[in-house]
Amino acid sequence: MARPRTVHDVAAHKLCTGCGVCAYLAPDEIRMVDVLDHGRRPLPVLPIQPSRSTHTPGTSGAASALRCCPGVRLEHETSTPAPGEIAELRAGWGPVRAIWEGYAADERIRFAGSSGGVATALAAYCLEQAGMAGVLHIGARSDVPYLNETRFSRTREELLAAAGSRYAPASPCDRLDLVESAEVPCVFIGKPCDVAAVRMARQVKPELDARVGLTIAVFCAGTPSTRGTLEMLRQLGTPDPQQVASVHYRGNGWPGRARARLVDDPPGQERTLSYEQSWGDILQKHRQWRCYLCADHTGEFADVAVGDPWYRPTGDDPGRSLVLARTERGVRLVEAAIAAGALVLEPMPARILPASQPNLLSARGAVWGRLVTLRAAGLMTPRLKHLPMAGMWWRALSARQKFQSTVGTLRRIRRKRLRVRAELIPYGERSAPSDEQRSPVS
Incomplete structure (x- = not known):
């Protein structure tokens, strides 16, 4: 081989x-x-x-x-549950110490998020109340909005501007130097494979390890190529990508609709597709090959992982997130964010995880x-x-x-x-x- x-x-x-x-x-x-x-x-x-x-x-x-x-x-040190982990989940879902379901207390973040906005709200709490310097994550490129770029956000408003899933290629780890050079610890948000890369980089770069205050993974079913986004835009009625002013893949409700706006469109006008049409019929068919070999769709190497509670019926609901704390650090920061009023979460039993991601x-x-x-x-x-x-x-x-x-x-x-x-x-x-x-x- x-x-x-x-x-x-x-x-x-x-x-x-x-x-x-x-x-x-x-x-x-x-x-x-x-x-x-x-x-x-x-x-x-x-x-x-x-x-x-x-x-x-x-x-x-x-x-x-x-x-x-x-x-x-991709390697865990062991497949045996550690003290404090939910033993029945270890084999299929990795280390899980606590499960919640809920949403961001900030209604703007909840609405803009792909489910309940918890990843964005938890990151904002870390900036504003946990003394962290910034958040490394992705967002739409300002010059080519159907492509992604790595961002280092320092405020709630910067985080809010990039809230919501981006079903397109992204490389958030390429600017880990911004975390490494920060004066105090930072938050990292990425896909499960991105967070796994951060974990391995921390093992060889002590200066980076000292500056990663929290890792948040978003559940992932695979990354579509840019070809997928272009096909989605075509079916949205935007055949010329150079005329695209903005692209959103989800959000503004749960699960939300894919939305695109052209530079000449009147304010408030958007072209939309349902989640089933955009992801189910188009984007998921363009996933990169490595995603077909992925055994970690739920962020097993993160401190906190966030995904959709698909056991619930979707519709006009403003959105709820399924939240997993995988480390003691993750438990501590989620509980602190709940106590501070940044997150509205309720504990859930272990069976909710397989029910949510069947x-x-x-x-x-x-x-x-x-x-x-x-x-x-x-x-x-x-x-x-x-x-x-x-x-x-x-x-x-x-x-x-x-x-x-x-x-x-x-x-x-x-x-x-x-x-x-x-x-x-x-x-x-x-x-x-x-x-x-x-x-x-x-």
């Missing part, structure tokens, strides 16, 4: 998550770009100036960054079948340690689902051209692929 030598190999083999941690670790060697059909990907910066890169002397930053790459490695155990089992098939075919796969999957493949999947996870993967090898190196050309800079980009992966 092929093994990556650098993060560029990870991207070429279509295992990159797009988190951007490699660009943080080797800023003079790696830049993150948007690739239309793949997502955010690392490309070399030339000429290389290793004086600022934080890799081991004698090795390239692209090789050294592998040790923090969630595309090729498909994730079978999805985790299906990953095991895909990994076994890919390894048998000699293709590169991520190393997932202490994230149990095999038992779920046997117990949670029907015979048909087992068949799809194995034989279906063989078909995907051909359909998704997994034996061919990914063509990584920055969006807007199309050119003929090089010989290397045409060649099979090895």
Whole structure:
């Protein structure tokens, strides 16, 4: 089975998550770009100036960054529940110490958020009452609003401006230097793979570890490529993306509608699609390949994870969030935010988590079948340690689902051209692929 030598190999083999941690670790060697059909990907910066890169002397930053790459490695220290964890949830959902359901006390944040606005409200509490310096997260680019950029927010209003899910490629870890250089600890908000990358980076960068005050993960079903957003915009009646003034994927109610506004549209006018149309019919079909191999959709490496309580019927509800505290730090800060009136949450029993995300155990089992098939075919796969999957493949999947996870993967090898190196050309800079980009992966 092929093994990556650098993060560029990870991207070429279509295992990159797009988190951007490699660009943080080797800023003079790696830049993150948007690739239309793949997502955010690392490309070399030339000429290389290793004086600022934080890799081991004698090795390239692209090789050294592998040790923090969630595309090729996700590991818990153990799969055994620690004291204080909810033991019955450990195998399928990772460490969970407490579960709540509720919403942001600030009605503006609750309304703008994708569910109950808890991630934004908790981050605002950390800024205003817990003495933290800023929040590293993502938001829409001001010049190209259907693309994302990394932001470092210092106020509630800055956080509110970026509230709501962004179902498009993002690399929040590429600016972890802003956290590292802060005078006091900061908050990080990202997808589960982003938070896992932060955790690994903290293990090799003590100065970063000292400045991460809280990590918040948002539940994730996969990252669609920019091609997905462009298709969504087309179906919204906006065929020319250069005329787009704003794009929102959810929010303004739960789950909310996808919304786009053109530069010439009258104030208040928006073109909309339902969540079922935007995510279900369009965006989820454009997810990057690594998301099909993901065993952590609920932020197992975070202090706090936030998602949707899908066991509830949706409609005109302003939104509620499911909140998991995974560490003692997470429990402490959520409880403090409740006591301060920033969050309106009520404790929930363990059964609410699988009821809220009913498909994730079978999805985790299906990953095991895909990994076994890919390894048998000699293709590169991520190393997932202490994230149990095999038992779920046997117990949670029907015979048909087992068949799809194995034989279906063989078909995907051909359909998704997994034996061919990914063509990584920055969006807007199309050119003929090089010989290397045409060649099979090895």
